[in-house]
Amino acid sequence: MSERTLYDKVWDRHKVTTLPTGQDQLFVGLHLIHEVTSPQAFGMLRERDLEVAYPDLTHATVDHIVPTANRDRPYENDAAETMMAELEENVREAGIDFSDPSTGDQGIVHVIGPEQGLTQPGKTIVCGDSHTSTHGAFGALAFGIGTSQIRDVLATGTVAMEKQQVRKIEVDGELGDGVEAKDIILEIIRRLGTEGGVGYVYEYAGEAIENLGMEGRMSICNMSIEGGARAGYVNPDETTYEWLEATDYFQDNPEKFDELKPYWESITSDDDAEYDDVVTIDASELEPVVTWGTTPGQGVGVTDPIPEPEALPEDKQDTARRAQEHMRVEPGETMEGYEIDVAFLGSCTNARLPDLRRAANIIEGREVHDDVRAMVVPGSQRVQEAAEEEGLKDTFEEAGFEWRNAGCSMCLGMNEDQLEGDEACASSSNRNFIGRQGSKDGRTVLMNPQMVAAAALNGEVTDVRELKEVTTV
Numbered sequence: 001m002s003e004r005t006l007y008d009k010v011w012d013r014h015k016v017t018t019l020p021t022g023q024d025q026l027f028v029g030l031h032l033i034h035e036v037t038s039p040q041a042f043g044m045l046r047e048r049d050l051e052v053a054y055p056d057l058t059h060a061t062v063d064h065i066v067p068t069a070n071r072d073r074p075y076e077n078d079a080a081e082t083m084m085a086e087l088e089e090n091v092r093e094a095g096i097d098f099s100d101p102s103t104g105d106q107g108i109v110h111v112i113g114p115e116q117g118l119t120q121p122g123k124t125i126v127c128g129d130s131h132t133s134t135h136g137a138f139g140a141l142a143f144g145i146g147t148s149q150i151r152d153v154l155a156t157g158t159v160a161m162e163k164q165q166v167r168k169i170e171v172d173g174e175l176g177d178g179v180e181a182k183d184i185i186l187e188i189i190r191r192l193g194t195e196g197g198v199g200y201v202y203e204y205a206g207e208a209i210e211n212l213g214m215e216g217r218m219s220i221c222n223m224s225i226e227g228g229a230r231a232g233y234v235n236p237d238e239t240t241y242e243w244l245e246a247t248d249y250f251q252d253n254p255e256k257f258d259e260l261k262p263y264w265e266s267i268t269s270d271d272d273a274e275y276d277d278v279v280t281i282d283a284s285e286l287e288p289v290v291t292w293g294t295t296p297g298q299g300v301g302v303t304d305p306i307p308e309p310e311a312l313p314e315d316k317q318d319t320a321r322r323a324q325e326h327m328r329v330e331p332g333e334t335m336e337g338y339e340i341d342v343a344f345l346g347s348c349t350n351a352r353l354p355d356l357r358r359a360a361n362i363i364e365g366r367e368v369h370d371d372v373r374a375m376v377v378p379g380s381q382r383v384q385e386a387a388e389e390e391g392l393k394d395t396f397e398e399a400g401f402e403w404r405n406a407g408c409s410m411c412l413g414m415n416e417d418q419l420e421g422d423e424a425c426a427s428s429s430n431r432n433f434i435g436r437q438g439s440k441d442g443r444t445v446l447m448n449p450q451m452v453a454a455a456a457l458n459g460e461v462t463d464v465r466e467l468k469e470v471t472t473v
Helices: 006-014 039-047 078-094 109-115 130-138 147-156 181-192 214-227 238-245 248-252 254-266 314-327 353-363 381-390 392-399 449-458
Strands: 015-018 024-027 030-033 058-061 097-099 124-127 141-144 158-161 165-172 200-205 232-234 277-282 289-291 299-301 342-345 373-376 424-427 443-446
Touching (some): 006 024, 006 141, 039 078, 058 078, 058 109, 078 097, 130 141, 130 238, 181 214, 200 214, 238 248, 238 254, 314 443, 342 449, 353 392, 424 449
Parallel strands (some): 030 058, 342 373
Antiparallel strands (some): 015 024, 289 443
16 A cells, blocks of 8 residues: 555544444545535434534535526525525524625635635545545545535544545646646546546646646546546645635735645655556647547547547447447547537636636637537636636627626536537536536537637637647646
């Protein structure tokens, strides 16, 4: 097993005991909750006459089902209104901080935690959402958990887990034009598979990772779960500390920053740390990656041919055939020219300010294709406000994009933002499963934000490098 990695150090510091099941009981440093997975857990507490053990270590927001268009209360969708009302009651009774839409701090849970300074290196972080791995970008151990575990964390401040192996993924070299963090993680999942990370956490390292801003690191850690890994993280460094120092939490508590930084530095993986596996990738060889199938692992460079099912491992051939039939693609062809009906910029993967800036840079002075329905959904109200102040909203709207309020939106289609019929969507989100975006016949092509912008302009998957002024993360 691994030794002296960040994962080992943080795990050991938070371990309370080993349970009879063989699992370790970990103390939780931050519990993030939202409106979809928490109501049942609060109900379980009431049934047992239990209270929230650590309300000060818990933070709530609303993101999954909240409308991104009309937010007048009560919401038009009865389920959304019910969930919102339930969350409001639960946090009020428990004394939990709540970033609701009236605060200006609401947004996707994995966007607001980092931007408010709640996410910090060396913490254990849990949330009833699989993409909690996002927070690992800060050197935290961050895990998605189920409803019964949410109950346990609310009641005890701890969670039971099995320790995993650690795979180090070194990404060296420099990214080329139009290639972003999203392409790195899509390539990792393509190479290792959607189940390749089962039993592991991923430590992302190497020159290309170190050169990313925090937003790019979050995009990579966000999709660790899509590769089967239990979590993913990046060792904290000066880039991490600069981000944290500028957040509200440390602006209000500057002495806390000086107090915590030595701890953050101490939990980074040692130079002689031992790993259970090491994978290396040359970033300079990457091009923009798009998916051709119905899992994030079915991806390909935008100019590379879609694989023949027979050329894949035997256990993946039938899945590939079904995916190609659903997506209406042919092996041997490239994804360039694949017609799209919808362009979606958003999700906890790619809805932060730099993501929107890069996409706006591509579409500025251009117009969305007549046959494309395009929308931008900022990851939080703070991102939304900053983008509007910079004029990004105007840029998008002048090009023909619809500008929405913060939320998960079309990433999972739990509100009004959904595909219709067999529409094909160029999406900056993290999953392309059948039915993921609201229609069982819908087709989702994952790609980076600049590629989404290029597809929106041309009405088809387009190599963004063919357009001027492309940028990297």
